[in-house]
Amino acid sequence: MTLHRIAVDAPLWDALDYLHAGTLPRGCLVRVPLGRQNVLGVVLGPADNSATPEASLRAVSEVVSALPALDADWLDLLQFAATYYQRPLGELMAAALPTWLRNHAAAAVAKRVAGLHRRREPQAYRLTPAGGTALAQELSPRHAALWRLATALGFTPPHAASTATPDAATAQALIHHDAAPRLQLDVARRLHPKAAALLRDWAARGWLETVPDVAQDSGRDHVRNTLPMAMHGVAPGTVHDDASQAPQTKPDASPPTRQAALPPALQAAQQAAVDAVCAARGYATFLLFGVTGSGKTEVYLQLSAHVLAQDPQAQVLVLTPEINLTPQLVQRFAERFPGEALAVLHSGLAEAERFDHWYAAHSGAARIVLGTRLAALASLPQLALIVVDEEHDASYKQQEGARYSARDLAVWRARQRGIAVVLGSATPSLESWRAAQRGRYRLLEMPERASGSLPAVRLLHAGQDPLLRQGGLIGQVLFDAIEQRLARGEQSLLFLNRRGYAPVLRCPDCGWLSDCPHCDAHLVYHRTDRSLRCHHCGHRAAVPRACPDCGSLDLQPLGRGTQRVEEALAVLFPQARIARIDADTARRKGAAQAGFAQMHAGEVDILVGTQMITKGHDFQRVTLVAALNPDAGLFTHDLRGPERLFAQLMQAAGRAGRVDALPIDRNPGPADALDCCEAKPDAADLHRPSSTPEMLVQTAYPEHSLYSALVAYDYPGFAARELAERRSAGMPPFSHQALLRAEHKKTEVLDAFLAQASKLAADILATPADSLSAAPGQTDGNVGGAAGGLMVYPPVPASLARVADVHRQHVLVEGNHRIALHGFLAQWRAALLHAKARVRWAIDVDPTEF
Structure with a gap:
C-alpha cells in the first residue's frame, strides 16, 4: 500500500493521508472516507511518512478514473490562493470544483462523462x-x-x-x-x-x-441535448422550450451550416491594442482603458481569434462581472467562432449543467471559456489568453467563504502560465490604474467611440428644481427630456441603485421606523405585495395597519426605490411603456434576459433599474440616461465609495448614444453599418435615433469634484485626486490591508474572542523580526511590526453590526509591505486555530467591504 497526501473537500487546513494499492498521479481525483462520509479528494502526491498512526490510516474508497488528472498549474493555483487568502485548501476546492462532481460517486461520474462523449460529436x-x-x-x-x-x-x-x-x-x-x-x-x-x-x-x-x-451550429434548436448548450454557439436560457415556438428544420433537407461573422475593420486605437497584445511574448498585463462603446469587446474577439489560430489546442478565458452579461457575451463569441466549442461557468447554472461545462473546459474540448468570478478557478490545461472585462467591478471579489479576487488571481495565473492578460475598463480600479502609471501594467488607450457619441452630461441642482423641491422624484428638466424622447420614439433609462418602493416606513407622529427585528437595518417597503422585507436576512412582514408604537394610521414611506419611481413614471407618462429591472424582477430564471430583450426590441419606452441596467448593455435606441439622487456615494464611510459611484455613473452614461444620430425618418443603408464593438440590433430596428444623447444627474451637490470629472469624462483627473487623498491617508493602494472578521450570537463571547485575538497579535508583533517567518513562498523581508510598518487596530463593529441575530465585528490589520503582512497573518492564523475559539471567524485579505 502506498501512502498519499490528499486534499479533501472539507474546510480543513491540512491535507490528509490515505493508503492506496498503487501510486496515484498528482492531481488525480478520488473519493475517500472522512468520518462517516465519502468525500471528493485531490491527490497532492505520495507521502514518505504520516503523523497519523498506521493503524488509523484509511484507504482510498475509489478513483474517479473517468476524469483526467488536474494539472500541476491548477494545483499550484489553488495552493497559492489558499496561502495568500489565508483559507483552507479544501474550501478553495469547494469553490473551484462543481457541486455535482463533489456529490457523486465515481460510477455516476463515469456514466455522465460517457454520455457527454456520445453527445460531443453531434x-x-x-x-x-x-x-x-x-x-x-x-x-x-x-x-x-x-x-x-x-x-x-x-x-x-x-x-x-x-x-x-x-x-x-x-x-x-x-x-x-x-x-x-x-x-x-x-x-x-x-x-x-x-x-x-x-x-x-x-x-x-x-x-x-x-x-x-x-x-452543427445551424440553429438555436440544435442544442437541447448536446454538451454543453453554449458549446454549440447558443447561450443557456435561449433555447425554445416549446417545439411550436422553435425554428423548424425541413424534413427534406439539412439546414445550412452557420457561417462565422466576419470581423469588422478596426479603428486605429483598436488595431494598436490588438497589435500590442499579439506582439507580447510571455507574461504581460495590459490595461485596456477605453471609453464606453470604444470597441473593447471587438478587441477581445480579435485577440481570441489570434490565439486560437496560433495553437489548435489553445484555450481562452474571458471573465465578466455579472451573470446577466454572460448570454450576450456568449452570443458575440458564438457568432464569431461558430466552429469552436464554448463553455460557460457561473453560479446560475444547474449543478449537472455546470459540471458539463466544467468538464468541457477541463478536458480541453471547450477552447473558449466565459464566466463570472468562479471561472477564474476553472481547470484550463491549455490556457493561452485571459481577458477580464470591466476589471474594476466589485463583483470580482468573493465576499463569502473563500474570499478571493478573481481579477487578481487572473493576473497571477497569467504570470504562472507565461501568457498575456487583458484588463478592460472605462473606469479602471485605482489599484490597476496606479500599476499602469508605475509601468507594472502596460496601458492601452481607446479614447473614442467606435460609433455614436458620448452623451453630454448635465447636472440638475435638486434645490433649484420646482418639482424636486415639492418632493417629486422626477424634476422638470428630466420630465421635459423624457417627453421629447417619447415623442420621437426613443428610449430613456433611469438609474436608481435602490430597489423596493421605499427604504423604510415611518410614522410621522412618533418617529417609529420599520426596523428589522433580526438585523441592524430597516425593513424595505415593497408596494407590489404590501410587504416589508429585509434585504440582508430575508425576514418578511406585512405592512401594519397602524403604527405599532402609537397607533397612528398615517404611516408614510420614507425615501425612494425603483418601485416608487416606476409608479411615479406611470402617473406622469400614462402613454409610455415602462419596465423595471432589479433584483426583485430578476428573481426568476431568465426574467432579466426577457426584460433586456424587450428593451432591445423597442418594446419599452422607459427602463427603470439598479446597477444591473448600467453594465455592458448595447441599447441602440437609448438617447437619455438619468441618475436619480446618486449623492449617497459621495459621503460614505467606504474609502471606495466615490470610486464606485464614478464608475457606476460613467457606465450608466455609456448606455446612451451607442449609434450615430440621424433623422428619424431615414432608413439605415450600407454606409450606416452599426458599431463594430457591440451587438447588432434586432431586425425591428429600422431607424436610428435623432436626438443628441444626454445624461442628466439630479443632485444636491452639483459643485462636487466627482461630478465635474463626470461632466468632462475625465477619469485620469478623478483618479489623480483620489490617489492623492489615499496617499495622504496611507490607504490602499499605498498600503495593504486584511480584516479578521468574527461573528457570534452572543456579544460577550465575541468580545472575549476579539480581546484574545488582539493579545495574540500583539505578542506576534513583539517577537524579534529575525525569529519570525515570512509567508509561504516569501523569503525576503522582515515581518516584525516595526520593520513591516504593521498596525493592528482595536476591534470595531462591522458596518452592519447585526445580521440574522448574529453580531459581527472585525479587526483591521494594515501594513506598508505585503510580505510583512502575510508573514504576520500566517502566524496569527495558526495561533487563532490553536486557541479553538467558539466564534466563527475568517481572515479577509485585501478587503473591499467593511
Whole structure:
C-alpha cells in the first residue's frame, strides 16, 4: 500500500493521508472516507511518512478514473490562493470544483462523462433502403407519432385519405438513399417522446445509419441535448422550450451550416491594442482603458481569434462581472467562432449543467471559456489568453467563504502560465490604474467611440428644481427630456441603485421606523405585495395597519426605490411603456434576459433599474440616461465609495448614444453599418435615433469634484485626486490591508474572542523580526511590526453590526509591505486555530467591504 497526501473537500487546513494499492498521479481525483462520509479528494502526491498512526490510516474508497488528472498549474493555483487568502485548501476546492462532481460517486461520474462523449460529436440518423422497405411494412396508419419520425427521415407516408400501407416497391420509390435527410436526435425527441430508444433500435436492425451532423451550429434548436448548450454557439436560457415556438428544420433537407461573422475593420486605437497584445511574448498585463462603446469587446474577439489560430489546442478565458452579461457575451463569441466549442461557468447554472461545462473546459474540448468570478478557478490545461472585462467591478471579489479576487488571481495565473492578460475598463480600479502609471501594467488607450457619441452630461441642482423641491422624484428638466424622447420614439433609462418602493416606513407622529427585528437595518417597503422585507436576512412582514408604537394610521414611506419611481413614471407618462429591472424582477430564471430583450426590441419606452441596467448593455435606441439622487456615494464611510459611484455613473452614461444620430425618418443603408464593438440590433430596428444623447444627474451637490470629472469624462483627473487623498491617508493602494472578521450570537463571547485575538497579535508583533517567518513562498523581508510598518487596530463593529441575530465585528490589520503582512497573518492564523475559539471567524485579505 502506498501512502498519499490528499486534499479533501472539507474546510480543513491540512491535507490528509490515505493508503492506496498503487501510486496515484498528482492531481488525480478520488473519493475517500472522512468520518462517516465519502468525500471528493485531490491527490497532492505520495507521502514518505504520516503523523497519523498506521493503524488509523484509511484507504482510498475509489478513483474517479473517468476524469483526467488536474494539472500541476491548477494545483499550484489553488495552493497559492489558499496561502495568500489565508483559507483552507479544501474550501478553495469547494469553490473551484462543481457541486455535482463533489456529490457523486465515481460510477455516476463515469456514466455522465460517457454520455457527454456520445453527445460531443453531434450525430444524425439517415434512412437506409432496407429501412424504407421495413417501415412500409411495420408502421400502422394509426401510429401518428411514428409516422412523424418516418416523415422526418424522408419517408413519405400514405395519403391521408388512404388507409392502405404502401408496399415495398412503393417504399423503394419514395426513398432516395443518397438524398435522404439527416434527422438530428434533439429534433427527433420533439416528434416522439421515446425517439432516442426507437432510433437506436431501428439503427440496430439496419433500417437507419448514423452519420455526422453537418448541420452543427445551424440553429438555436440544435442544442437541447448536446454538451454543453453554449458549446454549440447558443447561450443557456435561449433555447425554445416549446417545439411550436422553435425554428423548424425541413424534413427534406439539412439546414445550412452557420457561417462565422466576419470581423469588422478596426479603428486605429483598436488595431494598436490588438497589435500590442499579439506582439507580447510571455507574461504581460495590459490595461485596456477605453471609453464606453470604444470597441473593447471587438478587441477581445480579435485577440481570441489570434490565439486560437496560433495553437489548435489553445484555450481562452474571458471573465465578466455579472451573470446577466454572460448570454450576450456568449452570443458575440458564438457568432464569431461558430466552429469552436464554448463553455460557460457561473453560479446560475444547474449543478449537472455546470459540471458539463466544467468538464468541457477541463478536458480541453471547450477552447473558449466565459464566466463570472468562479471561472477564474476553472481547470484550463491549455490556457493561452485571459481577458477580464470591466476589471474594476466589485463583483470580482468573493465576499463569502473563500474570499478571493478573481481579477487578481487572473493576473497571477497569467504570470504562472507565461501568457498575456487583458484588463478592460472605462473606469479602471485605482489599484490597476496606479500599476499602469508605475509601468507594472502596460496601458492601452481607446479614447473614442467606435460609433455614436458620448452623451453630454448635465447636472440638475435638486434645490433649484420646482418639482424636486415639492418632493417629486422626477424634476422638470428630466420630465421635459423624457417627453421629447417619447415623442420621437426613443428610449430613456433611469438609474436608481435602490430597489423596493421605499427604504423604510415611518410614522410621522412618533418617529417609529420599520426596523428589522433580526438585523441592524430597516425593513424595505415593497408596494407590489404590501410587504416589508429585509434585504440582508430575508425576514418578511406585512405592512401594519397602524403604527405599532402609537397607533397612528398615517404611516408614510420614507425615501425612494425603483418601485416608487416606476409608479411615479406611470402617473406622469400614462402613454409610455415602462419596465423595471432589479433584483426583485430578476428573481426568476431568465426574467432579466426577457426584460433586456424587450428593451432591445423597442418594446419599452422607459427602463427603470439598479446597477444591473448600467453594465455592458448595447441599447441602440437609448438617447437619455438619468441618475436619480446618486449623492449617497459621495459621503460614505467606504474609502471606495466615490470610486464606485464614478464608475457606476460613467457606465450608466455609456448606455446612451451607442449609434450615430440621424433623422428619424431615414432608413439605415450600407454606409450606416452599426458599431463594430457591440451587438447588432434586432431586425425591428429600422431607424436610428435623432436626438443628441444626454445624461442628466439630479443632485444636491452639483459643485462636487466627482461630478465635474463626470461632466468632462475625465477619469485620469478623478483618479489623480483620489490617489492623492489615499496617499495622504496611507490607504490602499499605498498600503495593504486584511480584516479578521468574527461573528457570534452572543456579544460577550465575541468580545472575549476579539480581546484574545488582539493579545495574540500583539505578542506576534513583539517577537524579534529575525525569529519570525515570512509567508509561504516569501523569503525576503522582515515581518516584525516595526520593520513591516504593521498596525493592528482595536476591534470595531462591522458596518452592519447585526445580521440574522448574529453580531459581527472585525479587526483591521494594515501594513506598508505585503510580505510583512502575510508573514504576520500566517502566524496569527495558526495561533487563532490553536486557541479553538467558539466564534466563527475568517481572515479577509485585501478587503473591499467593511
